[in-house]
Amino acid sequence: MALRLTVQVLLVLRALLRDPGRELYGLELSEETGLQPGTAYPILLRLENEGWVTSRWEDVDPKAEGRPARRYYRLTAGGAVQASAAVAGARRGARGAALRGLAGEGGPA
Amino acid sequence: MKPRVGSERWTLAVAVAGLIVGGVAGYDAYVTYTAAGAVAADVAFVGVVVGVIGVVVVVTGAVGVVNEKARGLVRRRGGGRVRAGAGGGAGRSFVPLGWWRVLCMVSWVMPRGSGRRWLGEAESFVFEVAAEGRRAALRSLVLSAPETAAVMWWGEVSRRARLAVTGRDGAGRGWT
Numbered sequence: 514m515a516l517r518l519t520v521q522v523l524l525v526l527r528a529l530l531r532d533p534g535r536e537l538y539g540l541e542l543s544e545e546t547g548l549q550p551g552t553a554y555p556i557l558l559r560l561e562n563e564g565w566v567t568s569r570w571e572d573v574d575p576k577a578e579g580r581p582a583r584r585y586y587r588l589t590a591g592g593a594v595q596a597s598a599a600v601a602g603a604r605r606g607a608r609g610a611a612l613r614g615l616a617g618e619g620g621p622a
Numbered sequence: 623m624k625p626r627v628g629s630e631r632w633t634l635a636v637a638v639a640g641l642i643v644g645g646v647a648g649y650d651a652y653v654t655y656t657a658a659g660a661v662a663a664d665v666a667f668v669g670v671v672v673g674v675i676g677v678v679v680v681v682t683g684a685v686g687v688v689n690e691k692a693r694g695l696v697r698r699r700g701g702g703r704v705r706a707g708a709g710g711g712a713g714r715s716f717v718p719l720g721w722w723r724v725l726c727m728v729s730w731v732m733p734r735g736s737g738r739r740w741l742g743e744a745e746s747f748v749f750e751v752a753a754e755g756r757r758a759a760l761r762s763l764v765l766s767a768p769e770t771a772a773v774m775w776w777g778e779v780s781r782r783a784r785l786a787v788t789g790r791d792g793a794g795r796g797w798t
Contacts (some may be wrong), residue, residue, distance in 0.1 A: 538746070539743055539746065539747045540746075540747055540750045540751055543747070543751075545685065549758065549759060550743075550744070550747050550759050550761035550762055550763055551759075551763045551764070551765055551766030551767075551770075552762065552763030552766065554740070554763070554766065554770055555766055555769050555770045555773050558770065558773045558774065558777065559773055561775040561777070562773065562776065562780065570689050580746070580749055580750065581742065581745045581746040581786075582742070582744050582746065583750075584739070584743050584746065586741070604639075
């Protein structure tokens, strides 16, 4: 099941690339990309299967926090390189306009 | 197993009725197969199908309840649910019971650890998302579940293949 670089995948990659060292959880990713969780989770799963992304459960006590633990995602070192190349390639290609349109960007990136 | 809500009682009644009708009609079809086999066999088939579906739904509901108890989720009077200690501490009801059962059912078709993780992520997401977005989020999670399960199984099979070939399952890979 090879990773297809759809516009949605590129949106997720771009959100993760904004600060490659930063970890994002599902709701943050959903808000940054505008994708529903049902779209974002399979993408994250594929990226994880490919080794581009790694994830971990938040180490908190749900009782103390008053909410369930979050699952945090971040790009791996290799994944960041591949994701940068993929997003840059997409921006030059036909998906660049769609990517900008979906993300609500005005000018070219 | 004691039915807990009206819909479960109805489902149980349909299941039992279906099994009785299916059993009687099936016996009848067996005995009089050569004479009136076609009609009796059809009735038997419908009865057995209704019975099987009913039993699956009831068992599914029962396992959903067991899962809820295992996860520390308790029903709150007046509908809705709270998580004891977590969301429950804040007195919030965040995953409707029916939706939660659907999520539990769907998670069974996923690899075991991955299903639990998916449920945990769904719970976390639905808890934190704004109330007006919960329904859309839940619908989205359920509708994408077949794709998610396929990707999970692909990852699981790949991980096991890697383990068999190299003795390593790939650092950090796999959705568990």
